Amino acid sequence: MLSRYFPILRWGRSYSGSFFAEDALAAVIVTIMLIPQSLAYAMIAGLPPQAGLYASMAPLIAYAIFGTSNTLAVGPVAIVSLMTASAVGRIVETGTPDYVAAAAMLAVITGLILLALGLARLGFLANFLSHPIIAGFITASGILIAASQMKHILGVEAHGDNLFAIVQSLRDHITQTNPATFAIGAASILFLFATRSYLKRLLRAVGLKDRLAASIAKAGPLLAVIGATAIVAALNLEARGVAIVGDIPRGLPPVGIPQYDAGLWIDLAGAAFLIAIIGYVESVSVAQTLAAKRRERINLDQELIGLGTSNLAAGVSGGFPVTGGFARSVVNFDAGARTPAAGAFTAIGIAFAALFLTPLLYYLPQATLAATIIVAVLSLVNVRIIRETWAYSKSDFAAMAITIGGVFFFGVEIGVVAGVAMSILLLLYRASRPHSAIVGQVPDTEHFRNINRHDVITSPSVVSLRMDGNLFFANARVLEDRLLALAADAPAVKHIVLMCSAVNEIDTSALESLEAINERLKDAGVTFHLSEVKGPVMDRLKKTHFLDHLTGNVFLSQYEAMRSLDPETFHLSKGLPDS
Amino acid sequence: MLSRYFPILRWGRSYSGSFFAEDALAAVIVTIMLIPQSLAYAMIAGLPPQAGLYASMAPLIAYAIFGTSNTLAVGPVAIVSLMTASAVGRIVETGTPDYVAAAAMLAVITGLILLALGLARLGFLANFLSHPIIAGFITASGILIAASQMKHILGVEAHGDNLFAIVQSLRDHITQTNPATFAIGAASILFLFATRSYLKRLLRAVGLKDRLAASIAKAGPLLAVIGATAIVAALNLEARGVAIVGDIPRGLPPVGIPQYDAGLWIDLAGAAFLIAIIGYVESVSVAQTLAAKRRERINLDQELIGLGTSNLAAGVSGGFPVTGGFARSVVNFDAGARTPAAGAFTAIGIAFAALFLTPLLYYLPQATLAATIIVAVLSLVNVRIIRETWAYSKSDFAAMAITIGGVFFFGVEIGVVAGVAMSILLLLYRASRPHSAIVGQVPDTEHFRNINRHDVITSPSVVSLRMDGNLFFANARVLEDRLLALAADAPAVKHIVLMCSAVNEIDTSALESLEAINERLKDAGVTFHLSEVKGPVMDRLKKTHFLDHLTGNVFLSQYEAMRSLDPETFHLSKGLPDS
DSSP: OHHHHOTHHHHHHTOOHHHHHHHHHHHHHHHHHHHHHHHHHHHHTTOOHHHHHHTTTHHHHHHHHHOOOSSOEEEOOHHHHHHHHHHHHTTSOTTSHHHHHHHHHHHHHHHHHHHHHHHTTOGGGGGGSOHHHHHHHHHHHHHHHHHHHHHHHHTOOOOOSSHHHHHHHHHHHGGGOOHHHHHHHHHHHHHHHHIIIIIHHHHHHTTOOHHHHHHHHHTHHHHHHHHHHHHHHHHTGGGGTOOBOOOOOOSSOOOSOOOOOHHHHHHHHHHHHHHHHHHHHHHHHHHHHHHHHTTOOOOHHHHHHHHHHHHHHHHTTTOOOOEEEHHHHHHHHHTTOOSTHHHHHHHHHHHHIIIIIGGGGTTOBHHHHHHHHHHHHHTTOOHHHHHHHHHHOHHHHHHHHHHHHHHHHHOHHHHHHHHHHHHHHHHHHHHHSOOEEEEEEOTTSSOEEETTTSOOBOOSSEEEEEEOSOBOHHHHHHHHHHHHHHHHHOTTOOEEEEEOTTOOOBOHHHHHHHHHHHHHHHHTTOEEEEESOOHHHHHHHHTSSHHHHOSSOEESSHHHHHHHHOTTTSOOOTTOOOO | OHHHHOTHHHHHHTOOHHHHHHHHHHHHHHHHHHHHHHHHHHHHTTOOHHHHHHTTTHHHHHHHHHOOOSSOEEEOOHHHHHHHHHHHHTTSOTTSHHHHHHHHHHHHHHHHHHHHHHHTTOGGGGGGSOHHHHHHHHHHHHHHHHHHHHHHHHTOOOOOSSHHHHHHHHHHHGGGOOHHHHHHHHHHHHHHHHIIIIIHHHHHHTTOOHHHHHHHHHTHHHHHHHHHHHHHHHHTGGGGTOOBOOOOOOSSOOOSOOOOOHHHHHHHHHHHHHHHHHHHHHHHHHHHHHHHHTTOOOOHHHHHHHHHHHHHHHHTTTOOOOEEEHHHHHHHHHTTOOSTHHHHHHHHHHHHHHHHTGGGGTTOBHHHHHHHHHHHHHTTOOHHHHHHHHHHOHHHHHHHHHHHHHHHHHOHHHHHHHHHHHHHHHHHHHHHSOOEEEEEEOTTSSOEEETTTSOOBOOSSEEEEEEOSOBOHHHHHHHHHHHHHHHHHOTTOOEEEEEOTTOOOBOHHHHHHHHHHHHHHHHTTOEEEEESOOHHHHHHHHTSSHHHHOSSOEESSHHHHHHHHOTTTSOOOTTOOOO
């Protein structure tokens, strides 16, 4: 029982030396990747660089205790950092101590929401985010992040929380571009694209093994950071206006509850909810993908608790909202991480960097960090999936397009809310026009099929409608409309049979509609019958008065119903010739 | 084509003298009922009495031109009047000319929304209002209206836009009760309950025919109004503090667009949307009930246009939002109305009253009007349906309870929005846990059934899951979870077959989940197959790359699938004895 909420009790018991060796190696590789990433994501979030390091320590240890994935690498990620900047930037001025405190508080609220969802087992709320909405959201956010980082490449001031404001602001300031900054930024971007595209191939060509070549190619950002830092320091480019990271306070994160302000809590709650859900969905999809490769499982409810405690830990240790990151988790997996302990070891690596390595990052140019971000997020942009969604489903495409347009024009939060609203509307729209068919008898069989698709026998006095789906509030009115139309359009009809073979549930709305239909058909002189009602549905109907009021009968089979209502029309010829 | 948008062109062509006689008789009866009702509903809406008369003229003529129900009686109704008071009272002070203009503007906006929904064929939005929500809303609103009218019975000042505020305000003022007013009010309530319960029986006992007795019993409110007016005038009760209707301006309504104020439009838009939807749902349900009795049909999209033009007409002629009323429509039907012309004739009757009868209403006590309202709305309170919903479906009951609580604590708008949000949440919750079953072979047959319910044959290397419902975003993640669990929990499994016999649709989210499942099972060394995929679903899958990537096959029948994957386990013994 206790190990349900503390998975560490399960895997910790069988922890061995060989696990330790593998976890530690993976942790070293992930740490090297995470140092520049954590600084870069802090920059996206509008926070000082140390916030990125802080968000990469305590949360990883919390996840190691409470998380269920053996390979998920928790920490700051690009999209959640963008959402943090959007939420906090709206109510506090960037660059102030209040901004730092508000970002930490956002992490606390996000953590509490995730914990509450986990304890109440409300993870199903994440289902509101359909795949097309997530894909559209990620693509649009990637473009938005890339655009927002262009100011660092150009070395200009530019603002805006939607794509068009950012682009316009960049255009207004482009004449003030700093040449040295632009040279560093553009060179970094080219270098990063080159290492990503060609380095692995080059290393293999000179004889390195596949795996090693791939690992070194992934170190492109680290090489760019080292090279750019050396160049800036050697050529004293700071004096030529190149913005550098500068002093990062050495040491471990300050621990404490961020300054409390009741007004802020409420202003941040909506954003925290969206960050919680989006972070959860992203994280779970990575964790499931990796778990499946080793036939492991993750627990969806416990993941809420794992990510919740991680965010709480981030918030009380000077960080900002975190979640499981895709690229780092894949590296962690490939590097051979066996248990969540790898994450804890990564936290130790980052703590080492925070204690001893920050002076080395003094001359790191912001333009190079921005370049690592741009190259990373542009890989999130997925045009293929947009095209494929268009081809497969126009309504899913509509939800996706509204999400993308919302993010571009109004920012991340409105984008995702508009997408969710659209997909609920479309769901209800589809549910409100369920498929149904008037059925007739396939000659000489007990089968009844759609009269529009098959050559079947029908009767002028008995008609039967088959509803292909559950009967519930979204289609209750349509059910009334279709059944009453059968009576209104054909005055000779005496009996209507509703064929329920595909009905697994009848909710209160549909039950009342059936009662209304029964009453109205009675007024019109038509008897109303049901056929092929499933067992569980029948059990619930028996608890109501519906069956007492029903003018007709409930038949076990469709054939039995039609045969007893119009034996002259519906029968089996029993092999006799027509006569 | 033209007659689709102008139904009057259809029925008008065959209009005859006998229709005229029947419509005119019905109109006289409805007019007699409508005069006190229109004054009372104006009082609920917080408007002067003439606004009720105005809202009973132009809208009826508009509906006669654009509506599709032959018997629907459009005009002011209790619940929409309450919603009007709630929406307008929040932004304009009651009793001012601005209040009257804002109520008219609310009708214009409501009309434009209904028209837009009708022209865009978005009537399905009304499906968001499930029956339990409507029932809860009507019951709660009835109680709220009755409570809000108690101040007129007591002759005190009392305010509040939710039940508890109203009750508290009444309690604070109860010592100021005006004895004469209370005597009139209490007597009116007793008289109305008595006529409703006993008058019909009494009249029949003294020899009147059923129909006539019922009609006279319905005239209870008119008798109460006449009697109370006479008593107040005769005893000069006005001098003893009895509030009377007083001067009603004689004449036809002023025509013109209500004063425009851009800020007001936006403040009123949300309320107008709710009034539009709730009014539409109420109206359509009455119209369908009555149409079915004569095997007539109404057109759901055109009804939006009919009610939209009615509200526009109300707004530009000094009225307030209107819809089809239940009680009046039933009287109209029973009195023999044959075409929408009956409504137009009723409008003429009300115009006659506005021109010539208003002086007679001078001494009508407000307490008597309040009594007619209280007796009418208490019949809306339906405890039986609350009890039955509790018995039939706990989740529908939850939506109903939240609606009722919301109306009581926070007012009508929040009540209905909370109910809708709750039912969407519950819908998604149910959809996120679809029924599924692992199936095995019923011995010696080609049937495969749930292994938990039937004694069936299973294989250690091949498992098959049947999903009982469409695959879409709400259950895509659960689908992944369940299928991956099959592989993770049983290491001997080599093949997984997803049985799709109950799947009518696979949306983009579910398609991507199937692709992810396929990839992950491949990583785990498990082959993924589908069986019994329906034709239309297969057609759409063929447009994607899914079938190219699928590691296994798509089998036409479940038996064929299982038989070819594990012929030793799954076969027909063909009548041979076990050996």
